[in-house]
Amino acid sequence: MVDLSKTFIKDAKKLTDGTKVAIGGWAEHLIHKGKICFLTVRDSTGRIQVTGIKTKLPEELWEKLLALKNETIIRIEGLVKKNDKAPGGLEVIPEKLDILNPVFGPIPIDVTGRTPMDEGTIYAQRELTIRMPLNKAPLEVKSFVAHATREFFIKRGFTEIFTPLIVATATEGGASLFPIKYFEEDAYLAQSGQFYKQAAITAHEKVFGIIPSFRMEKSRTRKHVSEFWQIEVEAAFEDHISIMQVLDDMMVYVVNQTIKTAKEPLAVLGVKPKKLKGGFPRISFKDAKELCTSFELEVSVDMNDDFTTPEETALSNHFKTPFFITEWPTHTRGIYYRVNDDDPNISNSFDLVAPGGFAELCTGGQRVHEYDKMIEAIKKQGFGVDSYKWYLNLFKYGIPPHAGYGVGIERLTWWICGNHNVKQAIMFPRNVDILRP
Amino acid sequence: MVDLSKTFIKDAKKLTDGTKVAIGGWAEHLIHKGKICFLTVRDSTGRIQVTGIKTKLPEELWEKLLALKNETIIRIEGLVKKNDKAPGGLEVIPEKLDILNPVFGPIPIDVTGRTPMDEGTIYAQRELTIRMPLNKAPLEVKSFVAHATREFFIKRGFTEIFTPLIVATATEGGASLFPIKYFEEDAYLAQSGQFYKQAAITAHEKVFGIIPSFRMEKSRTRKHVSEFWQIEVEAAFEDHISIMQVLDDMMVYVVNQTIKTAKEPLAVLGVKPKKLKGGFPRISFKDAKELCTSFELEVSVDMNDDFTTPEETALSNHFKTPFFITEWPTHTRGIYYRVNDDDPNISNSFDLVAPGGFAELCTGGQRVHEYDKMIEAIKKQGFGVDSYKWYLNLFKYGIPPHAGYGVGIERLTWWICGNHNVKQAIMFPRNVDILRP
Numbered sequence: 001m002v003d004l005s006k007t008f009i010k011d012a013k014k015l016t017d018g019t020k021v022a023i024g025g026w027a028e029h030l031i032h033k034g035k036i037c038f039l040t041v042r043d044s045t046g047r048i049q050v051t052g053i054k055t056k057l058p059e060e061l062w063e064k065l066l067a068l069k070n071e072t073i074i075r076i077e078g079l080v081k082k083n084d085k086a087p088g089g090l091e092v093i094p095e096k097l098d099i100l101n102p103v104f105g106p107i108p109i110d111v112t113g114r115t116p117m118d119e120g121t122i123y124a125q126r127e128l129t130i131r132m133p134l135n136k137a138p139l140e141v142k143s144f145v146a147h148a149t150r151e152f153f154i155k156r157g158f159t160e161i162f163t164p165l166i167v168a169t170a171t172e173g174g175a176s177l178f179p180i181k182y183f184e185e186d187a188y189l190a191q192s193g194q195f196y197k198q199a200a201i202t203a204h205e206k207v208f209g210i211i212p213s214f215r216m217e218k219s220r221t222r223k224h225v226s227e228f229w230q231i232e233v234e235a236a237f238e239d240h241i242s243i244m245q246v247l248d249d250m251m252v253y254v255v256n257q258t259i260k261t262a263k264e265p266l267a268v269l270g271v272k273p274k275k276l277k278g279g280f281p282r283i284s285f286k287d288a289k290e291l292c293t294s295f296e297l298e299v300s301v302d303m304n305d306d307f308t309t310p311e312e313t314a315l316s317n318h319f320k321t322p323f324f325i326t327e328w329p330t331h332t333r334g335i336y337y338r339v340n341d342d343d344p345n346i347s348n349s350f351d352l353v354a355p356g357g358f359a360e361l362c363t364g365g366q367r368v369h370e371y372d373k374m375i376e377a378i379k380k381q382g383f384g385v386d387s388y389k390w391y392l393n394l395f396k397y398g399i400p401p402h403a404g405y406g407v408g409i410e411r412l413t414w415w416i417c418g419n420h421n422v423k424q425a426i427m428f429p430r431n432v433d434i435l436r437p
Numbered sequence: 438m439v440d441l442s443k444t445f446i447k448d449a450k451k452l453t454d455g456t457k458v459a460i461g462g463w464a465e466h467l468i469h470k471g472k473i474c475f476l477t478v479r480d481s482t483g484r485i486q487v488t489g490i491k492t493k494l495p496e497e498l499w500e501k502l503l504a505l506k507n508e509t510i511i512r513i514e515g516l517v518k519k520n521d522k523a524p525g526g527l528e529v530i531p532e533k534l535d536i537l538n539p540v541f542g543p544i545p546i547d548v549t550g551r552t553p554m555d556e557g558t559i560y561a562q563r564e565l566t567i568r569m570p571l572n573k574a575p576l577e578v579k580s581f582v583a584h585a586t587r588e589f590f591i592k593r594g595f596t597e598i599f600t601p602l603i604v605a606t607a608t609e610g611g612a613s614l615f616p617i618k619y620f621e622e623d624a625y626l627a628q629s630g631q632f633y634k635q636a637a638i639t640a641h642e643k644v645f646g647i648i649p650s651f652r653m654e655k656s657r658t659r660k661h662v663s664e665f666w667q668i669e670v671e672a673a674f675e676d677h678i679s680i681m682q683v684l685d686d687m688m689v690y691v692v693n694q695t696i697k698t699a700k701e702p703l704a705v706l707g708v709k710p711k712k713l714k715g716g717f718p719r720i721s722f723k724d725a726k727e728l729c730t731s732f733e734l735e736v737s738v739d740m741n742d743d744f745t746t747p748e749e750t751a752l753s754n755h756f757k758t759p760f761f762i763t764e765w766p767t768h769t770r771g772i773y774y775r776v777n778d779d780d781p782n783i784s785n786s787f788d789l790v791a792p793g794g795f796a797e798l799c800t801g802g803q804r805v806h807e808y809d810k811m812i813e814a815i816k817k818q819g820f821g822v823d824s825y826k827w828y829l830n831l832f833k834y835g836i837p838p839h840a841g842y843g844v845g846i847e848r849l850t851w852w853i854c855g856n857h858n859v860k861q862a863i864m865f866p867r868n869v870d871i872l873r874p
Contacts, residue, residue, distance in 0.1 A: 004674040004838055008594075024674055026835055044596075044642035044673075071835035073806075100838055104808050107834040127827045128834060130640040140641065143597035147587060157445075159481075160580035162666055164865040165602070165649055166615075166626075168873050178603075180617050180626070182663075182872050183653070189603075189617070189626075196865060199874070203567040204577065205481035212602055212649065216620070226619075229599055236481075237441040237461055369510075371541050390564045390874030397544040397565060398463055398508035401441055401537055428601040428633060435619050436605050437636070437827030 002100065006075060010045035010264075013090055015080045023048060023092060024075040024100070026131070027068045028111060037065055041076065041092075042111075044136075045264075049091045050076055051083070057094070064097050071111065073101035119421070126428055127437045137265035138425045141258065142413040144265075146210055148257035149231055149409070152250050159204040163193035163211055163232070169387055171195055172334055176215040178226075189214035192406060194336060195391050197234040198367060201402050202394060205236040210409060218432050222421040223359050225410070227430040233364075234404030240338075240348040240366040243403035244282070244324060247352060247362060250407075251322060252278040258416060271418040280352070282324040288315055304329045312359065319355040326350045328365075335377040338366040352407075354415040361412055364405025371395040439537065443512060447482035447701075450527055452517045460485060460529060461512040461537070463568070464505045465548060474502055478513065478529075479548075481573075482701075486528045487513055488520070494531070501534050508548065510538035556858070563865055564874045574702035575862045578695065579850040581702075583647055585694035586668055586846070589687050596641035600630035600648055600669070606824055608632055609771060613652040615663075626651035629843060631773060632828050634671040635804060638839050639831060642673040647846055655869050659858040660796050662847070664867040670801075671841030677775075677785040677803040680840035681719075681761060684789060684799060687844075688759060689715040695853055708855040717789070719761040725752055741766045741782075749796065756792040763787045765802075772814040775803040789844075791852040798849055801842025808832040 006024035007015075015021060025043030035054040040047050052065045068074070077096040082089060109117065109125055113132050122129045129135050150160065166187050170177055171194045178189040190196075193211045200207040209232045217224040233250075235243060255276045259266070266273065283291070289303045295314040307315065315325075326349075330339050333347045340346040349365030368374050374395045378388050385392065413425040423429040428437060443461035444452075452458060462480030472491040477484050489502045505511070514533040519526060546554065546562055550569050559566045566572050587597065603624050607614055608631045615626040627633075630648045637644040646669045654661040670687075672680060692713045696703070703710065720728070726740050732751040744752065752762075763786075767776050770784045777783040786802030805811050811832045815825050822829065850862040860866040865874060 001676070001678075002838065004676060004679070006674055024837070044640065073835050073837045101806050101836060103835050104833045125830075127636045127639075127830050130636065136640040139598070140596055142599070143591075146597050147591050150584060150587065154580075154584050159577055160583050161576070161864060162579070162649075164664060164867055166651070166664055166867055166872070178617060178619070180615060182615070182867075183655075183869055185872050187872055199564045199567065200864060202564075203481065203573040212599075214603070218620075227601060227603055237443055239438070239441060241438075242441070369538050393562075393564050396541045398510050398540050399538060400461070400510045401439065427598060427637060430601055430603055430619075432620055435603070435622050435624055 002098070003075070004100070008045040009041070009043045009048045012048060012080065012092070013046070013088055017080060017082045019080045020077070021080050021092065022075060022077045025073070026111075027070060027072045027074050029070060030065070030068055032066055039065060039068065041074070048088070049086045050078070050094050051081075051086070051091045052094060061094065061097055064099075065094065069103050069106070071103050071107050072099060074098065075100055123423065123429060123434050130427060133268050135424070137268040138413060138417045138419055139427055140265035141262045141269075141417050142409065142425055144258045144262040145254060145409060145413050145416065148254040148261065149210065149250070150208075151257070152253045153208040153233070156206070158206040158208045158233075158235075159200070161193075161197060161200045161204070161207045161209045161232075163190065163196035163200070163209060165190045165212060165214075169195065169391065170383070171336075176217060178214050178216050191215055192230060193232045194334070194406075197232050197404060198336070198399070198402065199391075199394055201234050201236040202399055205400070207235070208233045220432060222423075223411075225422060225426060225429050225431050228422075228426070229409050231407040231409055231412070232404070233406070234402060236400035236402045238366075238403040239401065240326075240350060240364070240403050243364060243366070243405060244326075244350055247364065247405055247407075248278050248280055251280070251352070252276045254412070255416060266417070269417055269419075273416050273418070276321065280322050280324055281319060282326050282350075284327045285325055285329060286327065288325050291315065291318065304331070306332050312353070313357050316353055316355055316359070317357045319353070322352055322354050322361065324350045324352055333365070335381045336367050336374075338368045339373075348403075352405075354411075358415045359411060361415065362405050362407040364403070366401070366403040369395065369399050369401050439535070440512070441537070445482040446478070446480045446485045449485060449517060449529070450483070450525055454517060454519045456517045457514070458517050458529065459512060459514045462510070463548075464507060464509045464511050466507060467503070467505055469503055476502060476505065478511065485525070486523045487515070487531050488518075488523070488528045489531060498531065498534055501536075502531065506540050506543070508540050508544050509536060511535065512537055560860065560866060560871050567864060570705050572861070574705040575850060575854045575856055576864055577702040578699045578706075578854050579846065579862050581695045581699040582691060582846060582850050582853065585691045585698065586645075586647065586687070588694070589690045590645040590670070593643070595643045595645045595670075595672075596637075598630075598634060598637045598641070598644045598646045598669075600627065600633035600637070600646060602627045602649060602651075606632065606828065607820070608773075613654060615651050615653050628652055629667060630669045631771070631843075634669050634841060635773070635836070635839065636828075636831055638671050638673040639836055642837070644672070645670045657869060659860075660848075662859060662863060662866050662868050665859075665863070666846050668844040668846055668849070669841070670843070671839060673837035673839045675803075675840040676838065677763075677787060677801070677840050680801060680803070680842060681763075681787055684801065684842055684844075685715050685717055688717070688789070689713045691849070692853060703854070706854055706856075710853050710855070713758065717759050717761055718756065719763050719787075721764045722762055722766065723764065725762050728752065728755065741768070743769050749790070750794050753790055753792055753796070754794045756790070759789055759791050759798065761787045761789055770802070772818045773804050773811075775805045776810075785840075789842075791848075795852045796848060798852065799842050799844040801840070803838070803840040806832065806836050806838045
């Protein structure tokens with residue numbers, strides 16, 4: 001059997017001078033100067049220098065080192081040696097080199113990241129570019145974001161749910177639906193877990209999930225992908241005001257916990273996200289629209305229209321922390337949002353927007369819980385009441401007042417990482433141009 | 438604003454005699470005997486008796502109580518009172534009753550679970566039957582199973598990954614693929630995250646995810662659904678032997694942790710799963726086949742064929758703990774399994790089977806990592822090498838030796854719950870007959 005045992009490079013770097021060590025990973029780069037060679041070995045935790053000196057090595061080992069092609073999978077046994085001139089102040093003096101898997105030709109990308117790469121190449125060759133530290137780091141941050149999110153909700157007694165992804169009923173209107181043939185029937189990929197998380201609260205009261213959503217987005221922007229995962233939250237006996245506090249608390253926990261747990265990938269990205277204090281500012285839709293008129297922007301013609309992208313960006317730049325925009329006009333929201341009792345033009349809803357020119361992170365609010373209002377809403381949307389019978393049954397047979405929200409985990413990760421594009425937080429993104437790899 | 442604040446029933450039950458309390462939930466059942474009435478109120482955490490005595494209540498409150506229809510959403514303020522005759526030794530004496538949402542007609546199922554219900558009804562009316570304690574409990578257990586799983590891997594330094602679900606390349610052959618039109622292209626729903634988790638290890642080395650899988654399963658068995666979530670695990674610098682140990686450790690952690698955290702739903706189900714000790718027995722495929730000949734079964738004609746369902750059940754009944762079946766014949770496994778160096782008829786693979794007549798929980802093993810072998814395997818499967826170019830690039834440009842496995846989280850939950858059917862561990866299951874709700 002081949003010996004695969006090894007010490008992660010980040011741990012090898014903590015060893016004292018003279019310790020015997022086995023490391024394994026990718027032969028990233030070799031520099032050969034006469035009788036000395038420097039090999040950079042990379043694993044998922046970092047890089048280390050292996051220094052070969054011809055006169056001190058068995059000839060066979062020296063030759064094997066020199067013949068190494070970039071990205072070959074190797075395992076090296078040797079001694080850790082302090083060396084102020086080596087990157088990180090440390091090198092490995094090799095004693096044994098095993099080639100665990102060779103390469104077949106030069107890899108078509110510069111893994112070190114020294115060569116600038118256009119966005120097209122990054123995603124066209126994603127199976128190779130994810131191994132580059134700057135591309136890998138946001139995916140690691142996302143792993144910590146997901147874990148912190150779940151910790152937050154499990155501690156609060158929420159039940160994690162898994163909503164179905166093949167569905168017969170649309171939640172958001174038909175334009176962005178992916179149709180699918182399900183045996184003999186017509187079905188769709190779920191646009192969100194909305195209706196099903198509402199069903200779930202009739203059993204568990206407080207639920208969350210990190211769940212895939214599919215939207216046939218034709219836009220080629222830095223915000224749009226057709227497959228993304230949402231932090232879906234729904235809770236019985238809550239309204240839009242109390243659920244905003246849950247979201248406020250969640251953001252504080254998740255961001256601050258991620259700053260702690262994702263130290264290494266955040267350092268790779270060279271970003272230092274600020275700890276959040278919570279109690280985010282709340283501004284009404286109307287006031288936010290008025291604020292927009294004070295910016296040097298072409299303002300919307302109709303003050304009831306959703307924000308334009310320049311307006312959204314300017315608002316986001318105006319604030320220093322995430323902030324809520326509340327009291328959205330009824331017509332801008334999905335059919336499941338509850339209309340305000342005092343003003344039918346306003347829905348009990350909010351967005352949470354990230355500061356610094358970023359985009360909206362979250363949409364949420366109180367939901368309709370009255371049977372008659374729900375029938376009306378479904379008819380108004382042009383959905384057939386018959387197809388939505390199961391959903392209407394929730395309202396007919398006892399659903400508590402409830403509220404909820406959805407946060408795109410990729411957007412949240414993107415913002416924490418200070419990235420340029422949501423796709424950077426997705427291992428294999430999908431959009432109108434990208435189906436492979 | 439309507440007051441929605443309340444104490445969960447499980448917490449109300451811990452209050453001392455005479456404490457003021459607000460509870461909220463579903464008016465499950467009302468019994469009226471002359472001048473006294475007993476109302477069972479249910480929330481997601483349990484049930485409590487509300488006792489009304491006509492002579493002691495304002496007339497309006499008494500009338501409101503008597504008029505309550507089953508499953509109405511209510512909020513009751515009152516006093517906790519010890520009463521040995523009440524279920525749980527405790528009742529609530531009401532002082533105020535708010536109807537938060539009425540019902541519109543009698544609910545078509547018996548939520549208490551006293552009326553036997555056939556499987557067809559349970560899933561046809563799933564939006565209503567999930568609120569029944571016996572249907573809700575497995576979904577709660579699943580939430581704890583998922584959380585324990587992620588804790589296990591995060592503690593071990595694994596990165597959580599999210600693999601794409603719309604894909605252009607099949608992993609397991611075409612028969613069970615759901616085709617989908619992706620803008621102008623032909624695509625599929627992912628049968629598993631296999632190829633993408635292999636890509637992920639070239640960045641992160643050790644990865645896991647709980648990820649949806651889609652298979653067009655035409656079978657109507659207690660094991661088959663067309664949408665399920667898998668605990669997907671893949672790790673670089675591991676082989677089939679060392680990854681079996683990871684799985685062994687994972688099972689011990691997840692099952693024992695779930696026994697601790699999911700006490701309440703497990704009690705509702707009336708099951709007491711045994712704590713696991715690990716070091717599960719390992720039996721080779723060949724020996725397991727021979728063991729089958731000792732059972733009173735019709736044996737397979739070809740000793741190299743996969744186990745028949747009766748064989749699998751008999752084997753599962755033979756063992757008292759989960760057990761591994763190792764060294765599967767090469768032809769029974771996917772193209773990505775590595776063939777044993779000493780015997781080309783055997784793959785470096787295993788199944789983990791649950792005891793007590795249950796089914797296989799997990800399939801895993803060492804993967805091919807050699808470029809030439811992978812090209813050969815893809816050709817042999819009848820896949821076009823061009824379509825798999827991105828996948829082949831992994832092997833061409835440096836992938837470490839690696840191993841992994843997939844555990845159906847529904848199957849694992851099903852087994853822990855001692856349920857009859859995998860669908861019981863799915864909120865809204867999908868199979869050949871079920872697309873709604």
